[in-house]
Each structure stands twice: as C-alpha cells, then as structure tokens.
Amino acid sequence: MGASRSVDYKMDLDPYPDDILIVILSFVPARDLVRNCRRVNRHWRHLVDSPTLWRNKCEREWSSEPFRGALGVPNMNWQRASVKSPFSRNLIKNPCGKEGLQHWRTVDRGDGWVVENNRTDLEGSECQKSFVTSFSWCEKTQIVSLLKEGLWEEILDSYQPHICISDWFAGRDDCGCVYKISVELLAADRERVIDEFHENPDPIPQWNDESYHQVSHVFQDYGPGVRYVKFNHKGRDTQFWKGWYGSRITNSSVTVRFHKN
Template identity: 40%
Template sequence: MSQGDVNGYVLSGVVIPEEVLVHLVSFADLPTLLACRLVCRVWRELVDSQALRRKLKREGHRYHSSRAVDVSADLPLDLYCSIFDKDPYGRNLLKNPCGEEGLKHWTVLRDGGDRLVVETAPGGCDPVPAEAGGSSCFATSYGDCSKEQWVDLVRAGVPARVLDGLRPAVHVGEWYANRFDCGAMYSLTVSLCDAGRVALVQHTCRKQMADGENTSWTKKSHIFENYPVGVRYVRFCHKGVDTKFWAGHYGAKMTGSFVILTFLRDKSGCGCEDSDNDGPTSGDEVVSLDSSSCEDFFSDEFSSEEDHS
C-alpha cells in the first residue's frame, strides 16, 4: 500500500479515501492493529496517528479507562495498548474493597482482640454509603487490627514506560467510621514502592475518634502526583482499634478502599473528587525504607488532628 497524491491510499491499484480506510482499520482488534504497524511506515503512521484514536473514541464506553484519559487526544502507543489490553485506568485496582469476599486478597498483619471481622451490616453506625460500592465493612477490635493489600501495577496492565514516562495520578482512599458508643483510632498508610517493594513515597492519615464522633462515615482520599520514577507497586495498609478495650468489635470500621489511576486534571469523571492533594513536597513523605515499618504505627502517639505526613 502507498499513499497517493490525492487524499487517500492506493491499495492494489485502487485509491481508498483516507477517512474510509481509517474507519475500516479502526474496527480491527489490538493484535491485528499491532501487526498492521509492522507492514510498512505508511501503515504504522496510519495506525499510530488515527486508527487507535478512532477506535478508542468509538468504543470508549466499553472501557473504564475512557473516564481517565482524553479519548479525543493523540495518546502514546503504550497507553493505547494498555487500555485495549487490560483497561487498568479509571477503575479500582484493589480487590475485595468492602469485604464482600471476607478477607480474601488481604493480608492480615495484626489480629488483636476479638480479631478483624467483616460486618455485613455495620453495627453502631450508619449504613455504608452507596458510593463505597458495597454494603459491608471491616470492623476492628480492642487489640491492634491491621491488614494490607499490594497492587502490582505492571501486572494490572500499566506498562513500566507509562509509569515512568507519563506518571498517571494515583488516587487512593476509603471510607471510615466508628460506633456511637465507643471511641476508636484509625490509620491509613499508602506507599508507592519500587520493583523491590521499597517505599519511594507514602501518605498517612491518622484519626482518633471520640464516642459517636464519626458514625456517618467519612471519605478519606489522596492523590499522588509527580512521584519519583520507578514506582511499580502500591501498598495499601489500614489499621484500627477501640479506645475502651471492650470485648467485641468496637474499633474503627473501614470500607470501599480504592486505588485508581487517571491522566485527567479534572478527576471527578473517574470518581476521584474530594481529594486532598498536597503535592509530593508537602503532603507525601519521600522515604527509602522497608515498607514493613508501616506496621508500627500503634506505637506512635495519636493526635486529634486528621492528617499527619
């Protein structure tokens, strides 16, 4: 195939208008489009500059990622490929965020008191908000309770070149609450880690709640931007305990945990509103440490202020 003097391409002696050819090619699946790129320079330019963009613009409603990128923009090839392959942007990369599968996909770090449990209907506080995506929650006890989940960003479908070159915003958070009749302590620490699972930057929220202070659920969120090159994992770790040492599950409750990647400045379209983005120089702690050290937060003194970085 060659590009003729007219606005079109010559294929077997027949001139096909460029708009028609782009439209037809854009219906091919990703493996076919990638194969077409290898034919010649003309095909590569056709696929890269027009066909992939046309395909995403037409089929974007099928992909969560369409809420996290500008579908009308000319995007890098790696970004198109990751969208059509595993669709990793604009959706929650954490599994079992509300406990509807018990503790599956979570690793329990501390299981004190009467142990960490899942409440299908939260006890002693308001129902879980619909925005959280479920009706159940995790409830902590009178002994330290904590758990974590690691997100392998490359395995989730985000190419290393996208992470290092484009550095999508990483929006993290969850909802937390406590009972009407007992105070509680709550903490959330999220770390962006390198390939060796060493934290490069992290954000921590701590909250001490009096009896009935937070029965209506509070959404806590943060956006990582302009983070160091080399991020490959997200470590999401939350913890809670009650303040009265009561038997049962009177400690902090958590639900609707999320890790969402987006490229849009206006992040409301992918559920990334209500963030408290402080930027990497003020709200995030740039660290180089063994991420297991995050487990020791109960030895720190809790403050009545909500955020400590």
C-alpha cells in the same frame, strides 16, 4: 403451517476498506479482538495490531476527560490501555469485604477482623459492607502491582500519571475508635520507598452518629521507578470491649488518572 426455520446470515467483511473495518472492529470486546479476531488471517492481524483501532476504541468507550488526557501521553499504548483498563477501575481487590478477607494480608489482634453489613449506608457504594476491627490494633495490607494491572514502565517513569488513594472509616454509635492509614509507592524490589502518605485522623468519640469519613491523597511528580502501591490501614476501639466494636473500614481504592502537562 410448516415449522419456521432459522437462517444464519454471514457477512463477508473483506471487501470493505480498512478504515471501515477498523470502525466495525472497534465495537468488538477487547479480549475477543486479541484472542479471536487477530487469528482470522494476516489482514485482520494487521488491523487488530493497528494503534488506530485501539485509539478509536478508547475514544468510543472512555469518557471525554480521560481520553483527552491520554492524547497527551507520549507513545501511548492504546491496546494495553484498552485490554487491561488500568485507568478506569479501582486497582484494589475486594475493597469492602464482599469476598471476606481475600486479597488482604492481615494482622489479627484482639478478636481479629470480621466483615459486617454497614450500620449506616455509605452513599455511592455498590457494596454496603465493612471490615470491622477489634479491641486491639487490627491491621491489613494489600500490594498492588501496577505493571500487572496494565500500566507500563514508560508511562510510569516519564509521564507519571496521578496515583489516587481513598479510604472510608466509621465507628459504632456506642463505642469510640481510632484509625490509621499508610500508603507507599515502592520500587521494583518492593523495598525502596519512593513516595509515601500517612494519616492519623482524630479518634471517633463514643456516642457518635456512625457517619463515614473519607481519607484521600493524590501522588504526583513522584519520580521514576514506581512499580507497586503498598496500601495499609488499621484500627481498634477505644473502650477495649471484647468483640468487634472498633473502626469500620470500607471502599478502599487505588486509581490511576491522566493529568494535564
């Protein structure tokens, strides 16, 4: 038998009406639509620039609740929401130490920060690691640029989607610890505080079960001008032991969600 030959089949999409082409193109990854499909010809550029295509794509790829919420947003930028995905992901980078201390600005006191495997699993976490503090306050901060992450001025100022923050902390069974969190919504100058949240939970005592505790808050009706989220937390142990016996912090998150008007 002779060697089989592969045959490349090319399909000419131009004869199809625009509504069919929009459905077909909605299955193409967002970045490929912008980088490649849009450059095919003027007709395809017109289709890729169509809000209908991006709305169809969001409807197909999002769950029903966020899509219904997006329908209530005036002048919804469907293309930006699809390409940047600001409503479907954690905007905090390196939330549990998988990349060491990258993306965090740290203040290292005592023996500073380290990353260790969780001593007890945190259910639902994709990464079972934690940032671990020392015998004096260890502090770290990350500033999230909402515009760079895909949001836009009009939706932040007029619609004001909910900005949800969450953090998890635990202690070692043989050593007590304390933990604090501060989150600020900042204006474009990164200085003016528009809204803020602070929490100082009760210390975890020595001889505990090492379970994780969640701190969470939802910013809403915060007014116009928000452009950044400043996420700061810190911890230390209560026995002042050399090494890393203090608060174990992981799964920090900032998420943006639609709401009902």
